[in-house]
Amino acid sequence: MDNKLRQPLEMLYHWESAKAEQIYMTQPMGGDKVAEYTWRRAVGEARRMASYLKSLDLPAGSRIGIISKNCAQWIMSDWAIWMAGHVSVPLYPTLNADTVSYILEHSGCELLFVGKLDDWDMMKPGVPDSLRCVSYPLSPPNDYETWDDIIARYPPLEGNPPRDPEELATIVYTSGSTGRPKGVMLSFANMAFAADGGIRGLNVGPGERMLSYLPLSHVFERTFVELGSLYAGFQLFFAESLDTFVQDLQRARPTLFLSVPRLWVKFQHGVLQKVPKEKLDRLLKIPVLNKLIKKKVLKGLGLDKVKLAGSGSAPLSSDVLAWYRNLGLELLEGYGMSENFAYSHMNKPGRTRIGYVGEALPGVAVKISEQGEVLVKSPATMMGYYKDEEKTRETFTEDGFLKTGDKGELDEMGRLKLTGRIKEIFKTSKGKYIAPAPIENRLMSHGAIEMVCVSGANQTQPHALVMLGEEVRPKMADEAFRKSLEASFKDLISEVNKAVDPHEQLAFITVVSDEWSIENSFLTPTLKLKRNVVEDAYQSKVDEWYARRQPVIWQ
Template sequence: MDATNKLPLEMVYHWEKNKANALYMTQPIGDGNVVEYTWGRAVDEARRMAAYLKSLNLPEKSRIGLISKNCAQWIMTDWAIWMAGHISVPLYPTLNADTVNYILDHAGCEVLFVGKLDDWDMMKPGVPESVRCISYPLSPPNDFETWDDIVGKFPPLEGETRRDPDELATIVYTSGSTGRPKGVMLSFRNMAFAATGGMEVLGVGPSERMLSYLPLAHVFERTFVELGSLYAGFHLFFAESLDTFVQDLQRAQPTLFLSVPRLWVKFQHGVLQKMPKKKLDRLMKVPLLNKVIKKKILKGLGLDKVKLAGSGSAPLSSDVLDWYRNLGLELLEGYGMSENFAYSHMNKPGRSRTGYVGEAAPGVEVRISEQGEVLIKSPATMMGYYKDEEKTKEAFTEDGFLRTGDKGEIDEMGRLKLTGRLKEIFKTSKGKYIAPAPIENRLMSHDAIEMVCVSGANQTQPYALVMLGEEVQPKTADENFRKELEASFKNLIQEVNKTVDPHEQLAFITVVKDEWSIENSFLTPTLKLKRNVVEDAYQAKVDSWYAKRQPVIWQ
């Protein structure tokens, strides 16, 4: 079926008519049990919830909040909100009460769906008493009206709701590595264009299987998983928890698998803990063993059926990319932003280049400004920022190109390489500018390092803060292990310094004791480093580290 020019709700009604009895979503509910939703059941429950929302007599186009980890009800809620003529406002399931309160107030949400959450007690104080809450089957204990009661009571909303293509469909609040999150306004046309283009580039059809586990509040998962399943008609599985992730993967046997760099690195570290890299490399050179080992590793990760694997939201080091490609998994990087519904650039199978985020997707215009900034324009580009005309104006050039804030360059095949963030570039005391991202990518080639932050504004040379992998951290209590690790870090600095300009050479590496996490605000909900928070946390110690004149410093 040609999905071009069809809006999300039209696709919902299409599958309801044409595939009502086909399995659409598999939702784990604990103890190895699952609930299965056919297209017919999913649309019926969404229609019933839409009828309930209509009964509340909210003003037309009201904003309705949704805070939950990924589950079947998340997707049905999005549809129900649209069917009832309203606008969905997803919130990350890891936000603190202050940010929850800010978003609900800024968007003017009178209704909030409260779903599967690990720390509802932390968030609850941020929800005003005036907000009507509805809970999902997997919600933490509460006394709200429940999803099951509502769909049991209300008859399904009849007919097919028509929404205007240029009408506001959703407000996505950016995770914001600095300051308050901004509300990105996306229309039904923006969403439809990104989803149809994305499925076309990836060559995705109804026979695929995907595991949904990255936050649906983020555009990456929303475009390629929620909207992807809607436009291609494939089977969606949900993850139960981090502890059951391997079983969830084994159940789904995904044919498409998208992740973020931090998780790809964690998967790799998990394999290398069981079999050190040198031994693995040696065995992989044996022709008879090569295929057996590759298959065993991919099967162990639950990725042996994957035909297309993607990584997005931040750069992945070339060593990690090459490692997966050697296993026979062509890991393709892509690039997009909340402001263009994650639809911008993608590597294509057989045309990828390490270190590049791929070619412009169909319908995307791209150019590099005189300052080296990547500028992008397409029908997926946002309508603007909610209630913020000033920031909206700042986000666009006079001729309507989105200012990405990323620096980049384009090769002869039209593939884009990102060379750093304009705002992340800092100046040393010698007056030289440094882009931290390329140096960080080189450091990430070390298999003991999980995260890295290169800094050094107003210092003579840059330095690097590194966080060790969780399986490496406890071993540093062993003096011999620590000495070996320190020696390998000294080698790493020498290797990296050979590949960069003199003013970019690292003075030292500091190994931090702290864990950088979403909970302590060092990371955004999509696991990106909040550079300013990390730098501020160690600022008081930086001068004393330089004074030590040692290549490796242990915090």
């Protein structure tokens, strides 16, 4: 481990003096109001909160929870917890009460910061009455002590209290698609290595602007936004809500923009609703209009200043990548896990290959096991799972490589292609193995499809469950529209089946009427499909669907 790397708190104290009066965070407060935090103000408020935490005389290394959507106080709480000698435990702002209760109890949280939340009434039963809570300015109504009151009463913590690089900094509970979440233990040294390597690898500097809106409770946002801004010293803006998202983007005019596939697809669908794909393609082929149209589309999305755009958490279809590239936005796919603080692989500008998640980031060793599993190792790799030595042992090879659970292959330039999850691969009744992810990516190229799940264990051929996009669903009552959509799905099956091996060819597509969401547990908090939940929901109907022998089934 490289202990010469500057640690997160060292970077914080550096910017507190080096950029004291520069704006660091811009927080929407509702309506047209925004709160602006200079580095001096942000670190000052964190110091005051750290004084309050110190006054509670908790044992060193106590776990302190944060449950909130992204906001300035989320980041300042994280710093305050570290300054006071404790460990932060982020909770997703969309968890149900049962999971909230499990994480608070499993981690042994001594205090909980409660922030901006859409469904606090659903979560609150999971918070014990005995647990001390502190409320943020944008919290739902409650009777907890408030952030503003505490920082008005307590003096700033003096000096620059350090933390040992090897100390536990945070426990991140993974949103596992099966079973209880596991607590990933990350040290300050893990975080420092990932943040420093990330900004160097992507050539990120202090002049950047980023919009923070993907959950900070997830490592993707924490590494590249919270820690990235701390290591590069760039400016952060927060999103107010989904309804104001485009205005939030236009306020921030980000130079760096990270998203997940589902949102990139939503952006694309939004554009294509206004300008049909054929018309846009035609306009982009006219030399005089080409630049003007590209600029107009990107400006409408609030992405016209973006010089580096990234996508992670799940694969993007090649069609979507090509569509953005045609607009002049080279989407760089990356790959990482909670267990390595999202620091593993990233495509580099000019070296991308569609279908690949890029090259290993500096300091990452990678190899493919005999079973085809991707194994990675770096100083960003976790300390282990909290209170679960057995699971920790199972997750590492004897020589210290992290077993990712993903199948993959490397090309001649060392770029990694993921070919499916080892546990997701299923066997047909003919004894053939099928990896669903590559087939799902092909289906996702259809503009009306928002989510897809390829299934079919113990059947002769696989099938696909499809959820339509939210802008398409209301049109389903129109018989003519539905017939035209059915015809396009038949064409899609034909195209996909020509491109895959015979045993992978789809028997049919079932279009479901349900919405798969976080709220009904079909999706994880990072919008990944819970495959087992989706499959279980429709299991009783599958045999009947196969018996129908129709290419498109409406459920």
